Amino acid sequence: MQNQIYPCLWFDGQAKEAADFYCTIFKDSKITTDTPMVVNFEINGKKFMGLNGGPKYKFSPATSFVIECETQEEIDFYWEKLGEGGTYNQCGWLDDQFGVSWQIVPVILNKLMSDPEKSERVVQAFLKMSKFEIQKLIDA
Template sequence: MKVTQHLWFEKDVEAAVRFYTALIPGSKIAERSAVMADNPSGEAGSVKILSFTIGDQNYMAIEAGPLDPFNHSFSIMVEPETQAELDRIWDALAEGGTVEQCGWVRDRWGLCWQVAPARMRELMSDPDPAVVKRVTEQMMTMVKLDIAPLEAAARG
């Protein structure tokens, strides 16, 4: 069974999806659906629905005008392997968007992302509660996450 997250954009859906699929390695647009005739959703030929993958996750996006804005109850988490890759992704998402504490960033379309080092899960699930506490305290001082200070906090 295929499971797909569905994203509702007010406008610029094709630009958003092209940006996301260019930004994250292994991502691609699978299908594009154009409006067949002029209607309230848009001009004939305009792209309003796209199916795509970000990494190994399936998404569908629709441009259907204003509804409820994106919020923190749904976010996409990206876990880069290196700090350089994390910086590249974070900086691109933050351009025209809003940065937030603990690795959260809201992109220019309002979609919420969490950008955290791949090793973060391991650090946060360490069997030693003191390690988890130190890593958490260090993370709480950050906006964009930086793996070196997090690793140092884990070591004590």
Template structure:
């Protein structure tokens, strides 16, 4: 994979890295499968000829999916934040990615592979960084009560409504 990106995140899957990469690429513009590498020989995770590595671009960023077997699972210690432009995009991505509704909190969702995502409206980030600490606090407190971020409700809280 020819790239100028110096660091590429590798996501570990149990044989379904291609399925995951295709799904992720279907959600965001500037996304595609760049290369599929098949195992040249049998190894502990895949037989010869099976998909071993999938190089893909997700929203302009390079990633690799490694079919490394069931040895390691995703944890909340690593997540992907997707900055959304409006409530419709926020809701679409939350609906598509959230496979564990009970794990939803403050815009965080967990997909069917166990990878955590932060679906975050750009406006939410702006409100959290508001130079007025009272407004920022109201935005934060409103967000903390939500599973999925409702930007109109956050705006109302910031306005003191």
């Protein structure tokens, strides 16, 4: 038997609003269950639970969702859509309007970081960035 593992996101009464928001951004997404306490939804075929648990707990960057992007256009799209009403941070991180942390990163970053001759220059380049810029990383 394989146990399914999925995240439960604790909201202060905004679980449905958050699920609706995410479903407008990710093409392959849908709400599967909507009750006053719990909203289950899927993003890119992955299950999530939104819990209306109240104000006791808040999100932090200690837990974040990573979106790997092939192109600068994808980075720009997710950066703009998820960051709207939220907070843009350094090195591809943002907090959305609900406080959930996201990392919008280029797929090529792993390859660039594993090149011993280039990795330090890449790190120095992205430390100066808020949103990742693929061409500047490649040129570093």
